[in-house]
Amino acid sequence: MLIRILPGATQFIDHLDQALRRAPQAQRLTIKQRYFLAFIISAMILTQKLCWATMERRSLGQYTSAALWWMFYRSEIVWHLLLRISVLVIIDRYGLSEGNLLIDDTGRSRCKRTKKIGKTHKIREKKTSGYVNGQELVFLVLQTPLVTIPIDFRFYMPDPKMTEWRKKRDLLKKQGVPSKDRPPKPKPNSEYPTKQLLALDMIQAFQRHFPDMNVTGILADALCGDAHFMDGASSILSGTQVVSQLRWNQTVIYKNKEVNLKTYFDSYLGPGVKKTLVIRGGKEQKVTVLSARLKVKAHGQKRFIIALKYEGEDDYRYLAATDVSWRHDDIARLHTLRWLIEVFFEDWKLHEGWCNRALQQGIEGSERGVILSVLCDHMLLLHPEQSARLEHKQPRAGSLRLPLAVWSRSSESMRCWISSGQLWSQKILRSSSRS
Template structure:
């Protein structure tokens, strides 16, 4: 049986249950719920999907797909507290007391018609410039001196009325219709369809309320979050943490000595200073930097703005920080940590199941599927080998490496159960029979055996017509007599 809760999974669930009880005594897991969660996590490890039929096959029929599906949707598990309890467990095990929060969003491509998948909508494809239908998530990752791991997520759904207005307004502008003749922008419904910034602020508030003893040093986000409202509220929620984002090159700034100008024009007045920037606490890279405390018109206040350009780049990128008491080199250095949230998303998509095959229906299906995948990510962080490496300030193993180790361990556990049984021959035959019954058998469309492909030869009744046609064609090609 390849899907069998291994000791590392069992230990993780025991610790998770203890953490749940510390949050809410009535939220503790029953024995059957522990078994179900263990099968879910091991299923993700072995198959890299969240697929009940695949789980049944890899468990050699012991755990039925219908039973697993029922447990997923109907079991009274405290799903909303699982992630918080798991984060609490990691913070306690590693003794983490401070860190930096990095925020980013990502999309999951779905088919064109997704009537039963919650929150699917049209998403901009950053790699191609086109669009696809899918789900969109906002992740919040805690970056510490020891480990980097997810602490929160939200599904993002745009306001459909606002999206329809934008589409229509764009078409009318292309037709040359003036603004006064175009429909007015509808009031956005922020209650039913909160923005990504609003979702992130809610996650920040939840994290601060759940873990008041954790000091947040900084909040890192891309240009989408570089608004004055978001930066001020994020700093307020986290007790004055540094908030670093990006500004567009055409945003207006000014200082005491110069009139209002765009960021690009302002920083083009002087040559940047070349220096070495330490990237994520490791290698150094040659960069060109300029910095100034400027009044940002869109924010209505002064910000610390840094123009940064890496070696080989032609244009500056513009970082903006809320706390002006930091050195500009420290701001640029800590912002390099934002890349780690993208690394997490890549690992999560590749190894934790939800991104590869997850067709759970409804809002509960999507939410619980992501929670399971993040629990799998947390379990990998508490793997004994990983834990020893990180606690001793050594480089940890990537998620893919840990998944391979767990797969090998699951295979060895299955073989060991056969070898150590009282009747190995009988157990081996039972294992072979279970494999035969559970392995899928599908029809291939590649091979033509059993299909009617027609005669595929000349027909006698048409041969005379073919000869006559060929003769007429030859006559037509003869040169015309002068």
């Protein structure tokens, strides 16, 4: 399959260039830079890879891998502005004014020895419950009534000293050594921020760069269920509701007694109330709900705790919200939107290049590769056929390939992606051949 620059990619880069010229920094892209970005985005969509050798072969040598490498690393492209300006272009195009912020982390496995790829470390693999060498990213995604947009990301790297301390602590614990005789916990190192700090940094950047966007809620998983993140995120956006998840053994205080969440909801409240919850896209889902306003010991203040169990599940999941004035139905309905970031991860890993084959060296190469991959997603959001679908409340096409198995992020949330096949939309092929 030969690589040809897609008309949509050229139009998208032209929109970015015009927006950059109007930005306060008054940056611009040269003709060569615009051509390079349009070609790379087209190649990543067509080949689903970010690989210079593949692009050279598929272009029949018209673009050499050395030239592409030089433009990627040496050309003075304003990489730090591209993603932000691209988001602004989408917001202006669809007239978006409100939404929710979704936060989650994801990993990409690499080979065992990666001396030249930035910020690789041992990460947990969910499929096997084991550990592999790879990279971890924390993503910030904006969910709106019309479309879901990836906004920002950060690479995560654990503190080596903290990792070594945990290993020693766990070993001494097994040996029965009391805590007073174990090595003290090392002080936090600002060069290795935690995932919670990375998430707060992205929220602060969002508030700074998109001050006119009205954020209804911030949704995160159990990783961000500590008081520092929940209170910090809420204060950054002036008291916005923050919904996270707590573990079953989290200690709460009820009538001056300390009990864990599972014990409290099982012993004090009895069986839950069965309801039909209307979730994204108008779909109805049967759930069992219990709720209470309780003081969480580790947080030092009261939270709105909701025990939620979907039909077919055996165990409750426990949600915590900062604003206790909300109704529990509204909090539960808001939390269902958090899964949209998982939909984005699935599509991003399969179809947008960086996760399939991206071996760029250094943290700089990894960050630029992810930026290009996310720009592919943004370009597809601005495609004329995509825009028509969104404006008419139809399921959106998640790639330029003809969907064979549709999983739609509908007008409220989801997006289409293909599970297999290499068929192309005839309309896109005709417009590409005319270019």
